[in-house]
Amino acid sequence: MPAFFAPSMARLIEELSKLPGIGPKSAQRLALHLVKGAEEDVRSLAEALMDAKTTVQHCSICSNLTDSDPCEICGDGSRREDLVCVVEDPSDVVAMERTRDYDGLYHVLHGLISPMDGVGPDELRVKNLLDRLREDEVQEVILATDPTVEGEATAMYLARLLRPLGVKVTRIARGLPEGGDLDYADEATLSRALRGRYSVDSG
Amino acid sequence: MMQLQKLTLKNYRSYESLDLQPDRHVNVLVGRNAAGKTNLLESIHYLAAGRSHRTHRDAELVRWGEQGFFISAIACAGTVRHTIECAYDDSRGKSFRLNGVAQKRLSNVIGTVNAVIFSPDDLYLIKGGPEGRRALMDTEIGQISRGYRRALARYSRVLAQRNDILKKISRSRSSGVTAELMSAPWEEQLADIGARIVAVRLVMLRRWGECAQRMYERVVDSQETLTVRYKCSFSALDGSLELSLPDLREWVREKLSGALEEARPREIERGYTLVGPQRDDLQVCVNGRDARRFASQGQQRSAILALRIGEVKWMQQETGRKPLLLLDDVMSELDAARARRLSTSVGAEGQTFITCTDLSEVDLGDTGAIWEIRDGEVTGPVK
Numbered sequence: 001m002p003a004f005f006a007p008s009m010a011r012l013i014e015e016l017s018k019l020p021g022i023g024p025k026s027a028q029r030l031a032l033h034l035v036k037g038a039e040e041d042v043r044s045l046a047e048a049l050m051d052a053k054t055t056v057q058h059c060s061i062c063s064n065l066t067d068s069d070p071c072e073i074c075g076d077g078s079r080r081e082d083l084v085c086v087v088e089d090p091s092d093v094v095a096m097e098r099t100r101d102y103d104g105l106y107h108v109l110h111g112l113i114s115p116m117d118g119v120g121p122d123e124l125r126v127k128n129l130l131d132r133l134r135e136d137e138v139q140e141v142i143l144a145t146d147p148t149v150e151g152e153a154t155a156m157y158l159a160r161l162l163r164p165l166g167v168k169v170t171r172i173a174r175g176l177p178e179g180g181d182l183d184y185a186d187e188a189t190l191s192r193a194l195r196g197r198y199s200v201d202s203g
Numbered sequence: 204m205m206q207l208q209k210l211t212l213k214n215y216r217s218y219e220s221l222d223l224q225p226d227r228h229v230n231v232l233v234g235r236n237a238a239g240k241t242n243l244l245e246s247i248h249y250l251a252a253g254r255s256h257r258t259h260r261d262a263e264l265v266r267w268g269e270q271g272f273f274i275s276a277i278a279c280a281g282t283v284r285h286t287i288e289c290a291y292d293d294s295r296g297k298s299f300r301l302n303g304v305a306q307k308r309l310s311n312v313i314g315t316v317n318a319v320i321f322s323p324d325d326l327y328l329i330k331g332g333p334e335g336r337r338a339l340m341d342t343e344i345g346q347i348s349r350g351y352r353r354a355l356a357r358y359s360r361v362l363a364q365r366n367d368i369l370k371k372i373s374r375s376r377s378s379g380v381t382a383e384l385m386s387a388p389w390e391e392q393l394a395d396i397g398a399r400i401v402a403v404r405l406v407m408l409r410r411w412g413e414c415a416q417r418m419y420e421r422v423v424d425s426q427e428t429l430t431v432r433y434k435c436s437f438s439a440l441d442g443s444l445e446l447s448l449p450d451l452r453e454w455v456r457e458k459l460s461g462a463l464e465e466a467r468p469r470e471i472e473r474g475y476t477l478v479g480p481q482r483d484d485l486q487v488c489v490n491g492r493d494a495r496r497f498a499s500q501g502q503q504r505s506a507i508l509a510l511r512i513g514e515v516k517w518m519q520q521e522t523g524r525k526p527l528l529l530l531d532d533v534m535s536e537l538d539a540a541r542a543r544r545l546s547t548s549v550g551a552e553g554q555t556f557i558t559c560t561d562l563s564e565v566d567l568g569d570t571g572a573i574w575e576i577r578d579g580e581v582t583g584p585v586k
């Protein structure tokens with residue numbers, strides 16, 4: 001399909017269609033929309049892309065995405081520092097924050113264990129979680145990965161790994177729809193899940 | 204009762220387009236060989252099971268020379284009316300709508316329509332490999348339990364992940380500790396979800412087996428016995444018979460978990476999982492002996508008939524309504540007396556679709572419609 005477009009357009013369409021959730025048709029629609037619009041709009045978008053890419057970094061404490069290190073949450077000072085909630089990715093932090101029920105810290109793994117996709121613990125931010133637990137004053141780790149099979153496996157793996165460190169490890173309760181994504185769960189469900197967390201000591 | 208009020212097909216197999224408003228009781232589809240009778244039953248069953256009973260390749264169902272097919276139906280389950288639509292397209296795959304709303308998960312759609320199909324190909328249930336019998340259990344239970352469908356989907360995902368790990372461990376010869384830490388989360392889930400699956404199958408089999416046994420006595424032969432046994436790949440089942448579902452689940456979980464641990468060295472060597480519901484099977488016995496090896500052709504056919512009617516009765520017990528009955532060329536295989544007993548056992552209050560090549564095979568009674576099928580076109584009702 002792109003072969004019928006001018007080469008510059010074809011390139012844009014191809015770049016856009018690499019994005020998750022964007023098929024060739026949507027990519028084409030977006031590309032046409034962009035070149036039709038005002039030049040300032042396009043420039044502003046391009047700058048925003050580059051700006052985000054060059055400014056955003058991983059927080060050296062929790063690995064969440066941030067413009068300044070440490071991130072706002074880790075640097076807050078008024079939050080409980082003895083409580084760490086482990087999540088899959090930054091959108092889960094946003095979902096948790098929306099509940100307004102949680103005032104501890106986070107740790108973002110940036111993925112879940114999935115052998116078929118070549119993702120093991122080494123591909124995730126697991127090592128710096130361990131370092132953090134050894135050094136800091138953390139009393140409880142809440143495993144809040146999705147209830148998918150990969151989310152469960154990641155939680156079970158971490159529970160075993162953390163056991164020797166002597167911190168309390170809990171798993172948020174299954175108030176969540178089975179197989180559902182954490183960030184789609186409504187806030188009420190998430191709050192309930194958080195309050196109903198249980199301790200993972202066997203396994 | 205389950206009732207199909209309207210069926211629409213577009214480019215499905217030999218049908219370019221079809222609009223059918225079936226009779227609420229008996230529908231006889233009469234036509235020569237290759238007229239399109241089985242295709243029609245297949246399309247109805249497709250909406251119930253989410254797949255064809257003849258092939259797992261949806262592309263084969265597309266009318267030759269076209270790019271996709273469409274099936275839709277208006278079905279009543281008791282007093283609730285549902286519109287269910289399925290569209291398949293060569294490039295986009297299949298998608299379902301329920302009452303006009305697109306459904307992301309197939310598991311939300313399956314079970315809206317319940318149907319049981321009797322097919323001349325059913326002999327595979329006795330003579331074929333274990334996959335067919337597992338698929339029978341899974342589609343049967345799957346039609347009535349969303350939890351079971353989810354469990355199956357989760358199980359196969361965990362299984363694939365664990366098999367991947369087993370391969371990697373065997374290739375890299377990683378140390379026992381790392382291997383243990385990596386595979387334990389998947390094993391724990393295999394045992395947990397696998398136990399749910401097996402426990403539900405066992406409970407289903409008790410009830411289904413009872414129904415089938417009764418039907419065998421009533422329709423086929425009152426002197427012989429028909430039994431269905433679960434062949435578990437990882438444990439003897441003695442001691443499980445009296446347990447309720449939750450206890451049974453726990454009982455199976457312990458057995459499976461132990462079996463996984465025991466099999467692990469061999470599994471690492473081979474690179475895949477050797478025990479679990481994906482390796483289990485059913486055994487059909489006539490007079491206590493394996494029907495596959497010891498039953499005559501006639502006994503095998505009768506056993507299958509009883510199993511299918513048992514399936515109908517079981518499904519009716521579970522859902523509180525009679526599933527659609529799709530009888531494909533069944534009557535011609537039975538002698539007159541058995542055909543009559545079959546009609547009275549299953550017919551009566553449910554909605555039935557019966558195919559035949561000759562009307563003399565079917566005793567229609569007072570109610571019902573006859574449809575003539577020729578080259579993918581349906582005319583009628585003739586009566």
Ligand SMILES: Nc1ncnc2c1ncn2[C@@H]1O[C@H](COP(=O)(O)OP(=O)(O)O)[C@@H](O)[C@H]1O
Pocket residue numbers: 215216217218234235236237238239240241242243263264265266267
């Ligand atoms: N994908 C398809 N497209 C068009 N025709 C098909 C397709 N699949 C099967 N057929 C035709 O359907 C006929 C078989 O229909 P079927 O319903 O099995 O016959 P019967 O009435 O004997 O049950 C065959 O003649 C075959 O040519």
Ligand SMILES: [Mg+2]
Pocket residue numbers: 240241242531532
């Ligand atoms: Mg046929």
Ligand SMILES: [Zn+2]
Pocket residue numbers: 059060061062063064070071072073074075
């Ligand atoms: Zn941080």
